[in-house]
Amino acid sequence: MTNDKQQIDIVILSNGPGEVVTWVRPVVQQLRQHLGEDGNGAQVRISVVLCPCPHATGREGTIARSYPEVDRVQEPEHFWPFLLWGQTAANWDWRRKGAVIFLGGDQFFTAIIGKRLGYRTIVYAEWEARWQSLIDCFAVMKPALIPPGPAKYGDKFTVVGDLMAEVAAYEWQNRGISGELIGLLPGSKPAKLAQGVPLTLAVASLIHAQRPQTRFAIPLAPTLELQTLANFADESKNPLIAQLGGTGAKLIREQDNSYFLEISSGLRVQIWTETPAYGLLSQCRLCLTTVGANTAELGSLAVPMIVLLPTQQLDAMRAWDGIPGLLANLPLVGSGFAKTINWLVLRQKRLFAWPNIWANQEIVPELVGELSPDAVALLALELLAQPERLAAMRSSLRQLRGEPGAAAKIAQLVAKGL
Numbered sequence: 001m002t003n004d005k006q007q008i009d010i011v012i013l014s015n016g017p018g019e020v021v022t023w024v025r026p027v028v029q030q031l032r033q034h035l036g037e038d039g040n041g042a043q044v045r046i047s048v049v050l051c052p053c054p055h056a057t058g059r060e061g062t063i064a065r066s067y068p069e070v071d072r073v074q075e076p077e078h079f080w081p082f083l084l085w086g087q088t089a090a091n092w093d094w095r096r097k098g099a100v101i102f103l104g105g106d107q108f109f110t111a112i113i114g115k116r117l118g119y120r121t122i123v124y125a126e127w128e129a130r131w132q133s134l135i136d137c138f139a140v141m142k143p144a145l146i147p148p149g150p151a152k153y154g155d156k157f158t159v160v161g162d163l164m165a166e167v168a169a170y171e172w173q174n175r176g177i178s179g180e181l182i183g184l185l186p187g188s189k190p191a192k193l194a195q196g197v198p199l200t201l202a203v204a205s206l207i208h209a210q211r212p213q214t215r216f217a218i219p220l221a222p223t224l225e226l227q228t229l230a231n232f233a234d235e236s237k238n239p240l241i242a243q244l245g246g247t248g249a250k251l252i253r254e255q256d257n258s259y260f261l262e263i264s265s266g267l268r269v270q271i272w273t274e275t276p277a278y279g280l281l282s283q284c285r286l287c288l289t290t291v292g293a294n295t296a297e298l299g300s301l302a303v304p305m306i307v308l309l310p311t312q313q314l315d316a317m318r319a320w321d322g323i324p325g326l327l328a329n330l331p332l333v334g335s336g337f338a339k340t341i342n343w344l345v346l347r348q349k350r351l352f353a354w355p356n357i358w359a360n361q362e363i364v365p366e367l368v369g370e371l372s373p374d375a376v377a378l379l380a381l382e383l384l385a386q387p388e389r390l391a392a393m394r395s396s397l398r399q400l401r402g403e404p405g406a407a408a409k410i411a412q413l414v415a416k417g418l
Helices: 016-035 061-066 075-084 107-117 165-169 192-208 224-232 239-243 293-300 322-328 334-347 354-359 373-384 389-399 405-417
Strands: 009-016 041-049 073-074 097-102 120-125 136-140 158-161 179-183 217-219 250-254 259-264 270-274 285-290 306-311 368-371
Touching: 009 016, 009 217, 009 270, 016 041, 016 061, 016 405, 041 061, 041 075, 061 073, 073 075, 075 107, 075 239, 075 293, 097 405, 107 120, 107 192, 136 405, 165 405, 179 192, 192 217, 192 224, 192 239, 192 259, 192 285, 192 306, 192 373, 217 293, 285 293, 285 373, 293 306, 293 354, 293 389, 306 373, 354 389, 368 373, 373 389
Parallel strands: 009 041, 009 097, 041 073, 097 120, 120 136, 136 158, 179 217, 179 285, 217 270, 285 306, 306 368
Antiparallel strands: 250 259, 259 270
């Protein structure tokens, strides 16, 4: 722990929902364990600065504020004045000594902020370490990211392991979930939910008809309200239900405050409101999921999955990086840009799920196009009937990622440099 004469600021730079939940959360927990609290006997203050992200939901700041280890949070709409002129919306004061930690966004932002504040800079590098001359320290996922031979900046690199593996490092207890469980992850944004909710509910109904012992659950995204999810299962509010199997559902609340989406056939899909939902997901034999950060989380938990990218509504995908993401999210004209961009991307036959991108091959199936519930259910039933295929998928997912323990090692690197 720091001594009483040291007053230290730790600035966490992050952006999207996946990074805030799976990277920021374990790191700030470990920072507190290694550096102590801010207050009467300790001198460490943790601030989270969010930068704009095409994947953002708007609730990243709320999530970051919910972490007891975090003292201050700045929303992404105030990022550019801070980056360009060093001015925060709330006129934050800054201590003489500190560190800037990159946990999402653009690594170059870390260098600029660190230079302006006079703080040491640390970048967590999952797949690429950039701006090596400007950054003080790189905490890398795997040894492959260390420059080969007598590289000029090799001494800046430390292998810390895989922050996403922190997800899989938890020890989970069975909370009354028994039997065969399938997780449904229809997305968290309206464009994805409009297709994802009716498609996954229709598939669940078809699977349940063949395997009545199977149970289904939707882990509620931390950025999503219960009623919002339910609205996309309501036939009177979501016209895409008719195009995607015609399976609607109504929201049911039990006396114990558990929630379900009940389909007309009587099948109930539990809505899991605890976050993060890793305990639930780790018990799933299979998940049906949209593209996005959830594929990375499932991959880190080594949970077999079928990745769904329905194109009945071609402008649903707007979470592209860089200029394509900016164009797709423009007011009024964004929908047109999104349709064009997605049409071009789909023609490239690229991989969309993060585990497949990491492996550069399809290790979890991706279904892209005007998907029918029958086709998705058929593949799911085939996998469930062949446990050896699911076991092979689990094994491949485990081999993709690095070792756990990265958060503690990052905290040690921060403490060492202060």
